[in-house]
Amino acid sequence: xxxxxxxxxxxxxxxxxxVALPTTAALLVWxxxxxxxxxxxxxxxxxxxxxxxxxxxxxxxxxxFKEDVVPGHVNKAIYILAPALSLVPALLxxxxxxxxxxxxxxxxxxxxxxxFSVSSIAVYGITLGGxxxxxxxxxxxxxxxxxxxxxxxxxxxxSVVPVLLVTGETHLGRIVEWQAANGWLVLxxxxxxxxxxxxxxxETNRLPFDCPEAETELVAGYHTEYSxxxxxxxxLAEYIHMITASAxxxxxxxxxxxxxxxxxxxxxxxxTLSCLAFCAKTGFFLFxxxxxxxxxxxxxxxxxxxxxxxxxxxxxxxxxxxxxxxxALLAD
Amino acid sequence: MDHLxxxxxxxxxxxxxxxxxxxxxxxxxxxxxxxxxxxxxGKRVETNEAKDEPYECGIEADxxxxxxxxxxxYLVAVLFILFDIEVVFLYPWAVHFGGxxxxxxVFETRGELLGFLFAEMAVFLTILFLGWYWVVKKKxxxxxxx
Numbered sequence: 001x002x003x004x005x006x007x008x009x010x011x012x013x014x015x016x017x018x019v020a021l022p023t024t025a026a027l028l029v030w031x032x033x034x035x036x037x038x039x040x041x042x043x044x045x046x047x048x049x050x051x052x053x054x055x056x057x058x059x060x061x062x063x064x065f066k067e068d069v070v071p072g073h074v075n076k077a078i079y080i081l082a083p084a085l086s087l088v089p090a091l092l093x094x095x096x097x098x099x100x101x102x103x104x105x106x107x108x109x110x111x112x113x114x115x116f117s118v119s120s121i122a123v124y125g126i127t128l129g130g131x132x133x134x135x136x137x138x139x140x141x142x143x144x145x146x147x148x149x150x151x152x153x154x155x156x157x158x159s160v161v162p163v164l165l166v167t168g169e170t171h172l173g174r175i176v177e178w179q180a181a182n183g184w185l186v187l188x189x190x191x192x193x194x195x196x197x198x199x200x201x202x203e204t205n206r207l208p209f210d211c212p213e214a215e216t217e218l219v220a221g222y223h224t225e226y227s228x229x230x231x232x233x234x235x236l237a238e239y240i241h242m243i244t245a246s247a248x249x250x251x252x253x254x255x256x257x258x259x260x261x262x263x264x265x266x267x268x269x270x271x272t273l274s275c276l277a278f279c280a281k282t283g284f285f286l287f288x289x290x291x292x293x294x295x296x297x298x299x300x301x302x303x304x305x306x307x308x309x310x311x312x313x314x315x316x317x318x319x320x321x322x323x324x325x326x327x328a329l330l331a332d
Numbered sequence: 333m334d335h336l337x338x339x340x341x342x343x344x345x346x347x348x349x350x351x352x353x354x355x356x357x358x359x360x361x362x363x364x365x366x367x368x369x370x371x372x373x374g375k376r377v378e379t380n381e382a383k384d385e386p387y388e389c390g391i392e393a394d395x396x397x398x399x400x401x402x403x404x405x406y407l408v409a410v411l412f413i414l415f416d417i418e419v420v421f422l423y424p425w426a427v428h429f430g431g432x433x434x435x436x437x438v439f440e441t442r443g444e445l446l447g448f449l450f451a452e453m454a455v456f457l458t459i460l461f462l463g464w465y466w467v468v469k470k471k472x473x474x475x476x477x478x
Binding site: 014018068072092106107108161164168219228229230310327 | 349352354356358359360362363364369370377379383384385386387388389397398399404405408409412415422423426427428429431442446447449450453457461464468473474475
């Protein structure tokens with residue numbers, strides 16, 4: 001690798017992980033509050049900056065200057081480590097996503113495996129945070145979160161298998177190229193996409209599956225005892241997970257950076273346009289997260305587990321066999 | 333089994349994974365620096381007894397937090413490990429099925445290969461499904477009565 005290439009790579013990493021992802025997460029917090037407000041016929045934050053756009057910055061400053069309470073009853077080391085442990089995998093998981101044509105931080109063959117392996121580390125941050133807090137609500141939230149996340153990881157992992165069956169690739173960039181040539185995978189694998197979407201909502205602990213932090217039952221779940229920036233890190237991690245989940249949905253089922261009925265020009269302009277297309281699609285799925293939140297009520301915990309284990313798991317196994325049969329028949 | 337490993341190894345050198353270590357470093361620095369900033373700049377107030385108590389909606393904390401919780405959580409964890417291994421097993425099979433591996437390694441035609449792979453996985457998934465059915469009938473996944 002040339003020295004210049006290394007510099008570009010470093011710049012790319014910093015831009016994506018330290019600028020783009022946190023900024024998008026901040027915008028998402030703002031968007032969530034505004035959209036929620038509109039859906040409930042109120043205004044939402046509209047005082048700080050134009051249309052309230054600077055609200056996340058005001059929130060951040062407040063988080064920084066608030067007292068950093070470490071209550072006396074916690075396991076100090078793990079309590080402090082947990083927020084960082086939840087943010088680091090969130091930032092890492094995005095690395096393999098091809099956010100523009102031929103562009104990704106980490107360009108490796110095992111892209112899908114990488115995403116699953118890294119994002120499943122995130123459960124440690126939440127579980128340890130709940131465990132180390134030594135509070136009933138936190139512990140219950142943490143235990144619930146770990147059980148929920150590992151249960152839906154099965155359905156999530158299985159719902160991606162049809163994508164591999166059709167494309168024969170685990171490299172996310174090549175999966176997108178396959179879709180650019182043959183049409184978006186959601187057209188072939190609609191049921192698999194539904195399972196993927198439902199599981200990704202459960203994996204990110206978002207409504208209708210936010211049992212780990214169900215306010216009416218558990219106060220704030222695993223982060224009940226957290227304050228100031230430690231709480232903010234948990235919050236940031238959740239939003240970055242949402243971004244990664246949306247980006248993966250787009251990459252696996254909605255053609256990634258591909259624009260239908262339009263040939264992207266070669267060179268820099270084409271790459272820019274492809275990045276914009278990717279951002280627009282991801283933005284839609286982020287909006288869907290908020291939309292669903294204010295449409296569906298929260299599942300009860302037993303309903304959540306039943307859905308994951310008794311419906312989504314066998315359904316995705318069935319879809320895998322159907323897809324495999326289809327691929328085998330079409331190949332002959 | 334060698335040809336299954338070809339997929340994972342195809343045109344990727346260890347150096348390709350270097351960016352992820354740089355990213356890891358950056359992520360750690362970001363997290364630690366944010367925690368440090370709030371620790372340095374945050375307000376300091378004398379702590380008191382009430383502040384040190386675990387939050388229980390304003391009522392005095394009752395007993396220790398680490399009470400017993402449902403055994404179902406352990407059961408879910410054990411079942412997860414079982415089924416997650418199946419998921420991992422499905423991945424190389426699926427890549428092979430989708431044509432990620434060159435033909436003609438074991439079978440003459442692609443049709444024969446796919447037929448064999450399909451039958452193999454059908455047998456495997458049937459056994460897996462029977463296991464899942466047994467778990468459901470044993471009410472291992474029923475939370476209502478836990």
